[in-house]
Amino acid sequence: METISSIKTRVYRFGNKNADGSSEMKNLLGGKGANLAEMSAIGIPVPPGFTITTEVCTAYNRLGQEDTIYLIKEEVESAIDFIENIMGCKFGDMENPLLISVRSGARVSMPGMMDTVLNLGLNDQAIDGLIRKTANERFVWDSYRRFIQMYSGVVLGMKPLTKEDIDPFEEIMEHLKEKREITLDTDFTVQDLKDLVYDFKDVVRKRTGKEFPMDPWEQLWGAVMAVFDSWNGDRAKYYRKMNGYPSDWGTAVNVQAMVFGNMGENSGTGVCFTRDAATGENVFNGEYLINAQGEDVVAGVRTPQQITTLGSKKWAELAQIEEKDRSENYPSLEELMPKMFYELNQYQDILERHYRDMQDMEFTIQDGKLWILQTRNGKRTGAAMVKIAVDLLKEGLINEKEAMLRIEPNKLDELLHPVFDPAGLVKEDIIAQGLPASPGAATGQIVFFADEADKYKYTILTRIETSPEDLEGMNVAKGILTARGGMTSHAAVVARGMGKCCVSGAGALKINYKERTMTVEGKEYQEGDWISINGSTGNIIEGKVPTMEPELSGEFAQIMSLSDKFRKMKVRTNADTPKDAKVARSFGAEGIGLTRTEHMFFEVDRIKAMREMILADTVKGRKLALKELLPMQRSDFEGIFEAMQGLPVTVRLLDPPLHEFVPHQLATQKELAEDLHISLSSVKTKVAELQEFNPMLGHRGCRLGNTYPEITEMQTRAIIEAALNLKEKGIEVTPEIMVPLIGTVNEFVVQDEIIRKTAEQVFKERNNKVEFLVGTMIEIPRAALMADKIAERADFFSFGTNDLTQMAFGYSRDDAGKFLSIYLEKGILTSDPFEIIDREGVGQLLAIGTERGRKTKPSLKVGICGEHGGEPNSVEFCNMIGMNYVSCSPFRVPIARVAAAQASILDKEQNS
Numbered sequence: 056m057e058t059i060s061s062i063k064t065r066v067y068r069f070g071n072k073n074a075d076g077s078s079e080m081k082n083l084l085g086g087k088g089a090n091l092a093e094m095s096a097i098g099i100p101v102p103p104g105f106t107i108t109t110e111v112c113t114a115y116n117r118l119g120q121e122d123t124i125y126l127i128k129e130e131v132e133s134a135i136d137f138i139e140n141i142m143g144c145k146f147g148d149m150e151n152p153l154l155i156s157v158r159s160g161a162r163v164s165m166p167g168m169m170d171t172v173l174n175l176g177l178n179d180q181a182i183d184g185l186i187r188k189t190a191n192e193r194f195v196w197d198s199y200r201r202f203i204q205m206y207s208g209v210v211l212g213m214k215p216l217t218k219e220d221i222d223p224f225e226e227i228m229e230h231l232k233e234k235r236e237i238t239l240d241t242d243f244t245v246q247d248l249k250d251l252v253y254d255f256k257d258v259v260r261k262r263t264g265k266e267f268p269m270d271p272w273e274q275l276w277g278a279v280m281a282v283f284d285s286w287n288g289d290r291a292k293y294y295r296k297m298n299g300y301p302s303d304w305g306t307a308v309n310v311q312a313m314v315f316g317n318m319g320e321n322s323g324t325g326v327c328f329t330r331d332a333a334t335g336e337n338v339f340n341g342e343y344l345i346n347a348q349g350e351d352v353v354a355g356v357r358t359p360q361q362i363t364t365l366g367s368k369k370w371a372e373l374a375q376i377e378e379k380d381r382s383e384n385y386p387s388l389e390e391l392m393p394k395m396f397y398e399l400n401q402y403q404d405i406l407e408r409h410y411r412d413m414q415d416m417e418f419t420i421q422d423g424k425l426w427i428l429q430t431r432n433g434k435r436t437g438a439a440m441v442k443i444a445v446d447l448l449k450e451g452l453i454n455e456k457e458a459m460l461r462i463e464p465n466k467l468d469e470l471l472h473p474v475f476d477p478a479g480l481v482k483e484d485i486i487a488q489g490l491p492a493s494p495g496a497a498t499g500q501i502v503f504f505a506d507e508a509d510k511y512k513y514t515i516l517t518r519i520e521t522s523p524e525d526l527e528g529m530n531v532a533k534g535i536l537t538a539r540g541g542m543t544s545h546a547a548v549v550a551r552g553m554g555k556c557c558v559s560g561a562g563a564l565k566i567n568y569k570e571r572t573m574t575v576e577g578k579e580y581q582e583g584d585w586i587s588i589n590g591s592t593g594n595i596i597e598g599k600v601p602t603m604e605p606e607l608s609g610e611f612a613q614i615m616s617l618s619d620k621f622r623k624m625k626v627r628t629n630a631d632t633p634k635d636a637k638v639a640r641s642f643g644a645e646g647i648g649l650t651r652t653e654h655m656f657f658e659v660d661r662i663k664a665m666r667e668m669i670l671a672d673t674v675k676g677r678k679l680a681l682k683e684l685l686p687m688q689r690s691d692f693e694g695i696f697e698a699m700q701g702l703p704v705t706v707r708l709l710d711p712p713l714h715e716f717v718p719h720q721l722a723t724q725k726e727l728a729e730d731l732h733i734s735l736s737s738v739k740t741k742v743a744e745l746q747e748f749n750p751m752l753g754h755r756g757c758r759l760g761n762t763y764p765e766i767t768e769m770q771t772r773a774i775i776e777a778a779l780n781l782k783e784k785g786i787e788v789t790p791e792i793m794v795p796l797i798g799t800v801n802e803f804v805v806q807d808e809i810i811r812k813t814a815e816q817v818f819k820e821r822n823n824k825v826e827f828l829v830g831t832m833i834e835i836p837r838a839a840l841m842a843d844k845i846a847e848r849a850d851f852f853s854f855g856t857n858d859l860t861q862m863a864f865g866y867s868r869d870d871a872g873k874f875l876s877i878y879l880e881k882g883i884l885t886s887d888p889f890e891i892i893d894r895e896g897v898g899q900l901l902a903i904g905t906e907r908g909r910k911t912k913p914s915l916k917v918g919i920c921g922e923h924g925g926e927p928n929s930v931e932f933c934n935m936i937g938m939n940y941v942s943c944s945p946f947r948v949p950i951a952r953v954a955a956a957q958a959s960i961l962d963k964e965q966n967s
């Protein structure tokens with residue numbers, strides 16, 4: 056065998072159990088290219104080919120077509136030679152032509168992002184040579200019509216004219232099928248295929264004004280450039296934005312010798328997974344089609360068959376197909392081609408062990424010989440992610456740290472969301488059944504077009520099948536329902552990646568895009584009608600269905616306890632009610648980092664007393680109203696303390712500007728005036744007085760307690776009395792009282808004095824005591840800078856990163872919507888600082904505040920209670936600067952636990 060030199064820098068070759076590249080080189084070769092190289096190197100049968108690097112794509116954006124071709128021409132020509140030598144045929148030869156595929160692949164897999172062209176190299180002369188060589192006329196014409204179809208769509212940009220139209224080539228095929236009274240592509244005769252080629256070329260001529268290109272080299276360069284162009288197409292851009300991938304990664308181009316699954320009954324193609332991508336179960340599964348090529352399986356042109364017999368039986372049960380009918384008409388690959396199945400089964404096992412993760416593979420059988428065309432770490436649901444990580448750990452393929460790092464924290468969110476309540480499900484409401492393509496429950500109104508997925512608040516995107524253009528709409532919809540396609544269809548794969556509920560291949564649905572209707576067994580449903588889908592069972596249900604909380608045990612619990620083993624930081628929750636506190640505790644919260652007391656005042660019976668307090672003109676009047684509020688606050692705190700069973704609870708004193716509590720509508724102002732026996736005009740005057748130009752920078756936070764000390768007194772009393780009441784019940788709590796929004800040391804000192812004095816007073820009255828802490832929120836940049844002074848008095852710090860970000864950037868959070876999205880689009884900001892902590896700027900304030908505070912008081916407890924406390928990237932930063940805990944909303948607690956564990960694992964790895 057010819058050895059491969061590695062002096063080539065822009066084109067990497069693979070084939071014949073050898074390769075220039077390896078799986079480590081994903082950034083340069085793209086995921087697909089790197090894995091093709093790796094597979095080839097470890098002896099998996101991969102058709103020979105080469106990969107043009109992602110760097111060339113980036114250069115292309117600068118250089119344009121001509122110079123890029125010049126740059127790589129020689130290397131590409133010699134790589135084509137390399138393939139020719141292995142395959143024993145010649146690119147562009149009329150007698151013995153080499154056909155190739157041109158594929159794309161970025162460093163991470165973007166399903167359907169960039170398109171593939173198969174059978175490239177065919178033209179009017181080469182088909183004769185190929186027919187002589189293969190003696191299979193049908194196969195050659197079928198390949199030719201496919202090539203024209205794909206090349207025209209991908210490279211020549213021929214798309215349906217309107218969204219109600221189907222692909223122009225599909226339309227021609229549909230017409231011919233109707234005329235010939237056949238249903239399947241495989242029913243086309245040689246003459247049909249010849250007619251199709253003729254008609255296809257005709258459409259191309261009419262639409263583009265040019266002849267379909269016959270020169271193979273022109274075809275090849277056209278395809279390569281189209282791959283590079285697709286990197287900056289709308290779909291790819293949207294996918295990058297959704298996942299936060301930078302645009303300078305670029306895509307690689309993979310050129311590979313064709314192997315043919317459409318050579319007859321002894322050939323086929325398929326997709327398989329080493330484990331179940333929906334549930335994570337360790338069962339090999341997949342789908343295949345006989346006498347088919349490439350995307351046929353994914354696009355759902357025919358009903359794909361199951362690879363294993365077990366899977367085949369399960370599938371038949373769902374589709375209500377009798378066993379005899381199944382084994383005759385839809386046999387598994389295991390039954391139909393036992394030798395091929397045996398080989399495939401071995402390769403899937405080798406590849407999973409080699410990559411030590413669940414693999415998603417493509418294969419093609421050409422005349423009884425098996426080829427593997429792709430492998431990658433398979434996309435999976437949140438549930439599968441957790442189960443697979445735990446199972447691989449148990450099987451000894453990965454260690455505990457690796458298992459931990461296999462978890463994408465944000466994906467855990469999927470597991471925490473409701474499922475259909477079986478009690479609320481009436482059997483009769485199930486109108487049809489599809490395949491359980493991506494689990495979960497979704498209820499919404501029917502929409503038929505991706506660009507209308509936001510037409511209603513909750514939508515189910517209902518389509519014959521989905522395509523990469525639909526990505527954005529799929530992301531917006533609550534669930535996805537398709538009439539065609541199997542478990543490996545575009546809809547299914549993408550939905551699982553997004554963690555979105557999906558039912559695919561529901562053959563009973565007759566969808567009419569033009570009329571915007573769906574008919575199921577005679578009953579018509581229209582756009583806007585409510586339906587529900589269950590992605591775990593495949594059920595399609597009429598109307599809305601009630602949901603219930605999911606169960607969190609098994610592998611989820613194992614990952615959670617494993618995360619506790621590795622993390623250094625504690626995870627607390629932000630909770631204002633006993634209910635939230637309980638939910639958070641069930642998710643493993645180790646305390647409350649923020650209880651916002653103002654939320655308690657908005658309830659109907661309380662808002663009145665609150666307004667009375669605000670409208671009072673005298674201290675006496677205010678105290679009277681506060682007295683009414685005291686028992687309510689106290690019982691709220693008791694509820695929360697009790698829910699937390701002795702775990703630490705941080706209570707923040709009143710924070711928002713008072714005008715948020717007073718009524719702004721005439722009717723409610725009148726009501727209030729009557730209630731308080733004062734005139735409407737005095738209510739109006741008071742409301743007007745509270746109006747501020749910049750409420751967020753106005754009379755709020757500790758400025759309230761410092762101007763109306765009686766508010767702080769009442770709140771402190773409520774907190775301490777609640778703690779004492781619980782102590783009498785045998786529950787010891789150490790309340791942490793938190794003063795909001797301080798900027799100067801004295802603002803804190805004065806509040807601290809009031810709090811301590813009030814507490815002493817209550818202790819004396821009750822002749823009993825509890826421990827308590829007094830600390831502050833650091834949310835004004837000045838406070839972060841003054842941290843050493845503040846720490847002389849404060850027992851703890853909690854960074855309020857929402858306000859801190861707002862003030863550090865000078866962006867009003869409520870108005871930022873207008874410009875933030877534009878900033879992000881233009882790249883002026885790389886991420887939304889309200890979502891992901893701005894490490895560079897705001898991060899400095901956090902680091903300085905922590906460091907200076909601890910310089911004064913080494914034992915100072917430091918945490919974060921802004922929205923960032925549940926965002927993995929920000930959690931990592933909190934760990935880096937040595938915070939004691941993060942606090943986040945209840946549903947983010949599991950995410951923060953895992954993120955904190957990953958942060959400390961990575962931190963140790965970097966420092967060892």
Ligand code: ADP
Nearest residue numbers: 156158159167171311312313314349350417428
């Ligand atoms: P995607 O990234 O959308 O999966 P691929 O490049 O993997 O696109 O190709 C699309 C389909 O074409 C796949 O089913 C793949 O297996 C098939 N295919 C690609 N290259 C070849 C080839 N050289 N021979 C046969 N089939 C191929």
Ligand code: MG
Nearest residue numbers: 167169170171
């Ligand atoms: Mg594709």
Ligand code: MG
Nearest residue numbers: 087417428429
């Ligand atoms: Mg692929």
